[in-house]
Amino acid sequence: MAFRRLAALALAFAASGALAAPEAVRKEIVDRLQQQLPQLSGAEYVLGSAAFDDALRAKIDENADAGAALVAAGQKVWTAKFRDGRSLANCFPNGGRRIAGNYPQYDPRVKRVVTLEMAINQCRKAHKEAIFDPTDAATMGAALAYVRSLSNKIKVAVRVPPAAEPSFEEGRRMYFTRMGQRNFACASCHLQGAGKRFDGVPLSPAIGQATHWPVVREGAPVTLQSRIRECLELMGAAPFAAGSDELNDLEYFLTYLSKGLPLKANAWRPKAP
Amino acid sequence: MKPRATVLGALAVAAALPAWAQRPLSGMELFVARDKGYCISCHQLPAGVGPPSTSDLGPRLEGARMRALGKAGIRAAIVDPAAANANTLMPPFGRHRILDDQEIDRIVEFLNGLP
Numbered sequence: 001m002a003f004r005r006l007a008a009l010a011l012a013f014a015a016s017g018a019l020a021a022p023e024a025v026r027k028e029i030v031d032r033l034q035q036q037l038p039q040l041s042g043a044e045y046v047l048g049s050a051a052f053d054d055a056l057r058a059k060i061d062e063n064a065d066a067g068a069a070l071v072a073a074g075q076k077v078w079t080a081k082f083r084d085g086r087s088l089a090n091c092f093p094n095g096g097r098r099i100a101g102n103y104p105q106y107d108p109r110v111k112r113v114v115t116l117e118m119a120i121n122q123c124r125k126a127h128k129e130a131i132f133d134p135t136d137a138a139t140m141g142a143a144l145a146y147v148r149s150l151s152n153k154i155k156v157a158v159r160v161p162p163a164a165e166p167s168f169e170e171g172r173r174m175y176f177t178r179m180g181q182r183n184f185a186c187a188s189c190h191l192q193g194a195g196k197r198f199d200g201v202p203l204s205p206a207i208g209q210a211t212h213w214p215v216v217r218e219g220a221p222v223t224l225q226s227r228i229r230e231c232l233e234l235m236g237a238a239p240f241a242a243g244s245d246e247l248n249d250l251e252y253f254l255t256y257l258s259k260g261l262p263l264k265a266n267a268w269r270p271k272a273p
Numbered sequence: 274m275k276p277r278a279t280v281l282g283a284l285a286v287a288a289a290l291p292a293w294a295q296r297p298l299s300g301m302e303l304f305v306a307r308d309k310g311y312c313i314s315c316h317q318l319p320a321g322v323g324p325p326s327t328s329d330l331g332p333r334l335e336g337a338r339m340r341a342l343g344k345a346g347i348r349a350a351i352v353d354p355a356a357a358n359a360n361t362l363m364p365p366f367g368r369h370r371i372l373d374d375q376e377i378d379r380i381v382e383f384l385n386g387l388p
Contacts (some may be wrong), residue, residue: 029281181370184362184364192328196329196330198330200326200328203330
């Protein structure tokens with residue numbers, strides 16, 4: 001029923017010609033999950049699926065340093081000198097410290113959502129360096145693992161200014177749209193089914209999902225967009241490309257839902273089934 | 274030599290395939306296979322039937338409940354579950370051609386025969 005209420009809320013805004021205010025959408029989802037999962041404290045949402053599985057939670061704690069080698073490799077990528085003597089660290093305030101909570105952000109000049117990956121590539125392009133493949137673990141993955149580790153404990157502070165509401169709305173629409181041969185929406189599992197088990201693994205709730213990326217699986221970084229692409233494949237849908245407007249808007253919406261929650265990069269995850 | 278090597282290679286691959294790849298999958302195999310029903314990812318079966326599962330996105334399936342639904346009811350629920358419940362999470366296995374008619378028949382028989 002709540003799924004319907006959310007859809008109705010969005011429809012009501014659409015019918016009135018206004019977009020669903022992001023904060024109203026977030027609050028509705030928070031309220032719904034709190035009602036559905038009363039046993040879960042606000043702080044536990046960042047644990048994702050492990051919030052419902054003590055054994056998984058213990059394994060994550062045991063492997064708290066799983067990202068150490070990756071972070072070290074990422075620091076080298078982050079500080080490597082470009083041909084003009086600058087580096088990725090020079091493109092961001094404080095060398096990239098405490099910035100991850102502000103991404104994705106809306107860039108009114110290009111009228112698009114800019115993820116941290118895009119900002120990294122914008123920096124490289126501005127300095128006439130080849131851009132990173134957003135799915136490449138050794139470059140983009142490592143750089144993200146490092147720079148995001150510099151924002152651990154920083155709270156998600158993504159903003160959606162009025163000009164960005166169409167992008168937020170597009171992300172919301174996609175999160176609630178059933179796709180692919182199996183006819184799942186993201187919300188089917190992560191809102192309607194949050195906390196239940198799919199293939200033996202608890203489904204992470206929508207709130208908190210954007211806080212711990214990249215995750216570290218078998219020593220390799222997996223970005224949020226790569227993980228969404230895995231979900232899309234499981235849904236029987238052709239995944240949108242990493243860095244596409246579709247996935248950027250989806251990441252924007254999803255990250256806004258975690259507003260106020262602390263970031264913790266490089267969370268360990270078990271091998272994919 | 275090359276074509277012969279290819280044929281031999283194909284034969285070797287065929288021989289290496291598991292037995293289920295060379296005959297139609299049974300109802301239970303279709304229920305479990307990731308690229309078929311993959312029903313086990315959401316449902317649990319009665320103790321002692323099929324692989325153990327802790328999945329609970331869908332309800333636990335018991336024989337008595339299946340027989341109360343009847344074979345036509347089970348089939349309808351597999352072909353297009355949204356026809357009875359628009360909010361269902363269950364994929365439309367028939368309508369989206371995830372499974373063909375014969376495969377659905379075998380799953381229906383399997384479920385109808387559950388203890």
